[in-house]
Amino acid sequence: MTDEDAVDTVVSAWRRERPDLDLTAIGVAGRLGRLSLVLGPAQERVFDKFGLQRGEFDVLAALRRSGPPYTLIPSELSATLMMSRAGMTSRLDRLENAGFVERTLDPNDRRSFRIRLTDQGFEAVDAAMTEHTANVSELLSSLEKTEIGLLDDVLRKLLRMLDTP
Numbered sequence: 812m813t814d815e816d817a818v819d820t821v822v823s824a825w826r827r828e829r830p831d832l833d834l835t836a837i838g839v840a841g842r843l844g845r846l847s848l849v850l851g852p853a854q855e856r857v858f859d860k861f862g863l864q865r866g867e868f869d870v871l872a873a874l875r876r877s878g879p880p881y882t883l884i885p886s887e888l889s890a891t892l893m894m895s896r897a898g899m900t901s902r903l904d905r906l907e908n909a910g911f912v913e914r915t916l917d918p919n920d921r922r923s924f925r926i927r928l929t930d931q932g933f934e935a936v937d938a939a940m941t942e943h944t945a946n947v948s949e950l951l952s953s954l955e956k957t958e959i960g961l962l963d964d965v966l967r968k969l970l971r972m973l974d975t976p
Contacts, residue, residue: 818842850950857946861939862909866892868943870902871911871936874928881928884917888926911935 815823818841822834858868873891874881883891889899903926906912911932917923928936951959 816842818845850947853950854943854946857943858939860942861935863935863939864905866894866898866902867906867911868936868939870899870906871928871932872940874912874926875933875936875940881933882925884923884925906932 818838821841822838825832825834825837855865858865861868863871869892870888873888874883877883885896885899885903888903889896892899903912903914907914911929913927913929914924915927917925954962
């Protein structure tokens with residue numbers, strides 16, 4: 812095969828050593844893992860330009876997607892981002908210190924806070940999202956639109972199966 816990659820090399824070696832195994836899934840999983848290793852840093856570079864870590868971008872993006880007034884309570888953010896409240900607190904501290912979000916007491920429950928995207932946070936997340944979208948589109952530009960659609964469908968199906976509790 813002329814288009815072999817590093818995963819093909821590994822799978823070929825295993826096929827030689829263990830011809831009794833169907834290694835097709837190993838190749839797919841290996842490529843998904845390598846893609847994660849390649850795509851992650853390429854995306855992080857965009858967030859870095861805006862002074863954000865990926866997790867901080869995720870918080871700002873969740874607030875932005877929530878629509879006006881761009882406000883959520885910490886438990887909603889934790890659930891949306893599938894993370895612990897403790898981890899959320901440290902992200903919120905950093906974002907508040909940077910002026911991207913503000914905490915206010917919940918008028919309906921004075922024991923709880925509401926997290927609101929500030930104007931500065933709104934501008935930052937919109938600019939970061941614009942560049943992030945262009946970056947990811949460029950990263951996938953070697954694929955045809957139909958291939959991207961097919962890949963998206965297949966990955967959605969796989970995630971649905973694997974991500975179900």
